[in-house]
Amino acid sequence: MPELPEVELVKRELKTVENLTIEAVKVSDKVIEGHNAGKLTIVKEPVDIFIENTKNMDILSLGRRGKYLYFILQNDRHVQYLIGHLGMSGAFFHLNSLDEIVEYNFKVHWHVIFYLSDGSMLVYADIRRFGELRTIDKLGDFLPVVRMAPEYDSIEAKEYFLRAVKHSGNISKTIKAVLMDSTVVTGVGNIYAAESLYAAKILPTRKAGNISLKRLETLFQAIIDVFELSLAQGGSTISDYRSSTGGSGEMQNKFQVYQRKTCPEGHDITTKVIAGRNTFYCTKCQR
Ligand SMILES: [Zn+2]
Numbered sequence: 220m221p222e223l224p225e226v227e228l229v230k231r232e233l234k235t236v237e238n239l240t241i242e243a244v245k246v247s248d249k250v251i252e253g254h255n256a257g258k259l260t261i262v263k264e265p266v267d268i269f270i271e272n273t274k275n276m277d278i279l280s281l282g283r284r285g286k287y288l289y290f291i292l293q294n295d296r297h298v299q300y301l302i303g304h305l306g307m308s309g310a311f312f313h314l315n316s317l318d319e320i321v322e323y324n325f326k327v328h329w330h331v332i333f334y335l336s337d338g339s340m341l342v343y344a345d346i347r348r349f350g351e352l353r354t355i356d357k358l359g360d361f362l363p364v365v366r367m368a369p370e371y372d373s374i375e376a377k378e379y380f381l382r383a384v385k386h387s388g389n390i391s392k393t394i395k396a397v398l399m400d401s402t403v404v405t406g407v408g409n410i411y412a413a414e415s416l417y418a419a420k421i422l423p424t425r426k427a428g429n430i431s432l433k434r435l436e437t438l439f440q441a442i443i444d445v446f447e448l449s450l451a452q453g454g455s456t457i458s459d460y461r462s463s464t465g466g467s468g469e470m471q472n473k474f475q476v477y478q479r480k481t482c483p484e485g486h487d488i489t490t491k492v493i494a495g496r497n498t499f500y501c502t503k504c505q506r
Contacts, residue, residue, distance in 0.1 A: 220307050220308075221286065222408035222409075222410060222455075223283075226283055233311055236335065236339075238277070239336050239337055240277045241273050241276050241277075241334070243333075244270045244332070245331070247330040249330060253348075261351065264354065269353070269354060272292075272301075272354040276293060284364050284370070286405075286406050287302055288303050288305070289301065289302040289303070289358070299355075300355045301354055302358075303343065303353075304351040305350050306345060308350075309350030311341065312342040320344065328345060329344045331343040366401070367401050367402065367405055370405055385427070385428065389427050390426065390427050391427075392426070394422075397427045398412045399494055407442060410455055410477050413477045414475060416505065417500060417505060418444065419437045419441040421437075449470040453467070476500055479499060482501040482503075486502075486503040489501065
């Protein structure tokens with residue numbers, strides 16, 4: 220699943236759609252079938268409303284909040300947000316034809332195509348269809364964003380994090396589970412939880428309430444460092460993640476514990492399911 224650095228990189232790559240107009244919108248048969256069966260497959264509102272809200276809109280700019288990517292759209296009457304979540308295996312492509320998508324699975328699993336004013340297309344492809352696209356009038360209308368912690372690089376993020384971890388609802392949970400909660404810190408998923416906990420030498424199994432403030436400060440800095448290293452490496456390329464242009468990042472080569480057999484000190488890595496996900500850690504380096 221793409222985490223914050225991967226979504227940020229998609230946002231940066233898709234800058235090329237800014238200032239173009241969406242002239243037409245096409246939705247796949249799978250999405251239509253899902254909607255007809257009463258499931259809001261990928262498009263989380265009636266398809267005709269989704270198309271009406273995006274067609275003939277200019278793409279002003281792109282933004283990101285946590286793992287959500289959004290496009291600010293505008294026509295001569297109003298502003299509209301198109302907000303997307305890549306789910307487990309979603310990807311955006313900006314290209315001139317579907318044939319330019321290198322990965323066969325993405326090429327056949329396109330679900331929404333926005334035809335743009337310069338003849339190019341913005342394609343949303345999703346192999347497992349856990350992704351989400353919806354239109355909203357403003358970010359403040361969308362609850363997951365309203366509840367989200369500040370962005371990791373904002374001034375108030377650290378204090379917010381320290382307070383949120385020690386919140387009564389979190390103290391008896393494992394620090395791993397708390398890290399993956401977007402109301403505590405944004406954009407940390409399974410991979411970067413493992414990597415930042417290793418960097419901070421904290422066991423993922425430790426109860427959040429039993430970790431000193433000093434160690435939590437170290438952990439918060441570790442999250443920032445891991446995110447920034449990943450951004451510099453072009454993100455992680457793990458099975459389903461592809462960048463918008465189909466390229467691949469190199470962060471997976473920098474992992475200390477995630478999907479590793481040994482840690483950098485040569486100790487055996489322990490794996491255990493925590494918070495529903497396979498967790499990698501070192502019982503000698505982390506305490
Ligand atoms: Zn170790």
